[in-house]
Amino acid sequence: MMLSTVSSLLLATTQGAPANFWLPKQASTSAQGVDFTFFVITWICYFFFFAIVAALLIFMIKYRRKGHEIIVRGPTHNTPLELAWTILPLILVVVIFVVGMRGYLDLREAPAGSYDIQVTGQKWSWTFDHTEYGATQVGELTVPVGTPVRLLMTSNDVLHSLWIPDFRVKQDVVPGRYTSLWFEALAVGDYNLNCAEYCGKDHSKMFSIVHVVPKEEFPVIMTKLASEYEDMSIGELPAYAINRLYNRCQSCHSLDGTSGTGPSFQGLWDRVSKGEAEFTSGEKLSNLLGDATTYNIPENYIRTSILDPQAHIVQGYLGSMPSFQGQLKDKQITAVIEMFKHLDEVTDAEGNITVNPDGTPRQ
């Protein structure tokens, strides 16, 4: 333990140290500073711990009572000594404070020109929007190596906290406001990203992988991700939509039949094509469907509901959905409609997604 700590203290002064007895490997530029602070404190702790325990053991053995006789000896106080052991630790903790504060400020100040990613936490997944490329990732985050990356984060529901242990960064994600953190990854590879703030049932499954990729590959990956649906056939679209688009709907629309802020997607296509819905205006959807009516075919009703949600509000709901005008391309709207039609092929009865974006079955 001691030896490994000695070596880790030395290593902490070099970037990208491997895992040691106490800490995981260093995979970001900030990790080195954090670990240096960590080991400064660790050495202070070792000193005091071993000194205190040694004194404890020596006194226990040396002054062990034999028999019942009362022996009274030793001083009852010593003011200079007591002042000394009040003031010396005070100086020491001020040193620790200063070292820790400087490390913290480095951790907080993102360099100018960082690559920005919008992060949304919701029960129980992370969504990463690369606005620069128009690409969205769920459950995985791809970032370029050697580039400062800034995450601008908010939550759709309760508190979450984004933690990447190998990067030594953590920040709570709060509904109704933005928080941010930044990092610069040191090496290509995969790293764990966890939710660290308790957020309900599947808190421990709110997990993502950070893929750190070479700088030159990053734009290629992002461009491909942003336009992956363009070459897809109509049969491939449901799997794409449920994985890449549904995350924007999920905080209000469930997949398991329970009503949320909006109606569940389960059985939605069935209800719409039969015209079962009734609106707050008293009108029935069945009167709007069919030849020479507002929508003639149900697909047009869904298209309107996405682009102009306030046009018809289903009874029992508040109509708080925002418009997706300009956020979804035509083919993406088609993909959502195809997802509704084939929902039972991409989800199970409990509302779990059963396919990957490329259509292969999900483990």
Add this chain to the structure above:
Amino acid sequence: MSTLTPNNPNDNYLNHTKGIRSWLLTLDHKRIGIMYLICILLAFLMGGIFAMMIRFHLLTPEGTFMTQDQYNQAFTVHGAIMVFLVIIPAVPAALGNFVLPIMLGAKDVAFPKLNLFSWYLWIFGLVFFLIALGSGGIDTGWTFYTPYSIDKASSMGGVIPALIGTFILGFSSIFTGMNFIVTIHRLRPKGMTWFRMPLFLWATYATAIIQVLATPVIGITLLLLVVERTMGIGIFDPAMGGDPVLYQHFFWFYSHPAVYIMILPAMGIVSELISVHSHRHIFGYKFIAYSSIAIAMFGFLVWGHHMFTSGQSQLMNVIFSLITFSVSIPSAVKVFNWLATLYKGSIVLNTPMIYGLSFIFIFTIGGLTGLYCATLATDIHLHDSYFIVAHFHYVMMGSALIGFLGGIHHWWPKMTGKMYHEGWGQISSTMVFVGFNVTFFSQFMLGSKGMPRRYATYIEMPEFQVYHIWSTSGSVILALGFVICAIYLLHSCFCGKKAPANPWGGRSLEWQCTSPPPWDNFAEQPEVGDCYDYSVLEWNEEEQGYVWRADAKHPGEENV
């Protein structure tokens, strides 16, 4: 109440009146203390069962036997019971009630009826907790963080009864605190000056100040949370323009000082244990006494260190970090003073002393690891990880509860009039010490290497399993230690040897009355001397205890 019979040596507080009513309606501080002790130990058993469930569930990355929801309930109920029903009232309400008036030389606390009322409030609090368990359970964590706790759709239905239970327990705590403050100010007999008070009383006094000043804040906060959840007033709910982080400020404004409600009285006990069981005058009395008050005061100014990653401003984080370090100084002073007390002592390694020395060892680790949590750069990484879990168990369980156990053993002969089996006591206390350290030391590495807390599963992080296995193994040793302890303590109630008035050679006033103490504590006003001067005592073989030395001066006249 019948007349006092001070000169009857067979009359004591246990047999003075009989029947269940004489207990449930008693105004005697000793009986109320015993009732608290029994109830708190039962609650501790309940919280302990949940703890073992947690440990066994985490043996495999997928979890062994609970669903996510069940696990979330288990850690919430474990935390809430242990904090609100066990550790906060343990030392002040159970041991404090029994010992404080006798140590002070008083016949009772200042407000005996209020004292009994506090106990009933504790029972009501417990009832509401049980209602919470029965009405849908509770899965918010003991911290009740918003907006999860106000989200009726996702958090479980027992939140409101649990909040009301905690609110009621808060009043129980406030009344006990008030009672102790007034008792110490007004009921000190002639000669009992502030600086002649045993250090346990200083610690209890400092604790009482926190109880009275901080607890109302959590009361108001929890009521606001009830109103928010039922009526949606929009103070914490971001959907209505409220601020969920504001809740954290309110919550920790109480709950950080509450850490000192838990640890300070235990420190007071340790000051007694170390001095009495080494027959050594406590070293640096005034520094220890003042450090209790300093901890109580600084404790109010550091709550923001629970929120370094919450999104509060960087300036606030820096200020809170700086102030937090100030708390470490009085804590360090206490440890150094205890060590100096042991120096040239006459140390006996009996059960209370093993607990006392365990406290010093464990609190040293708990205190030093606090440095990582107070330091900004490292806390960002360690916050909400198992490192924090390990740190606060070292302080709240390894220190506060072990201090409590040490106190139980120290005053057991006084409370029951019986001696427990010393050999089993030593075995059990050693098992508790070893088991505790195996359970929680491994959790430091678990956290610093990246395991978040409150995780029902760790499927993506199977490398952590080995630490969980260590931790669970330790918890088995720990639990066995407690079971042995329960058995020999119960056994001693019925079959234990009769305890002498002063089995350890203590000097504070409780050792001057018989074991168990008479109904009214003292037939006449006791004379007060230096409660840490052991030179006036000697061993008496016939009594198997310590008695006043024949040639010693009377109390109050010795070397003052």
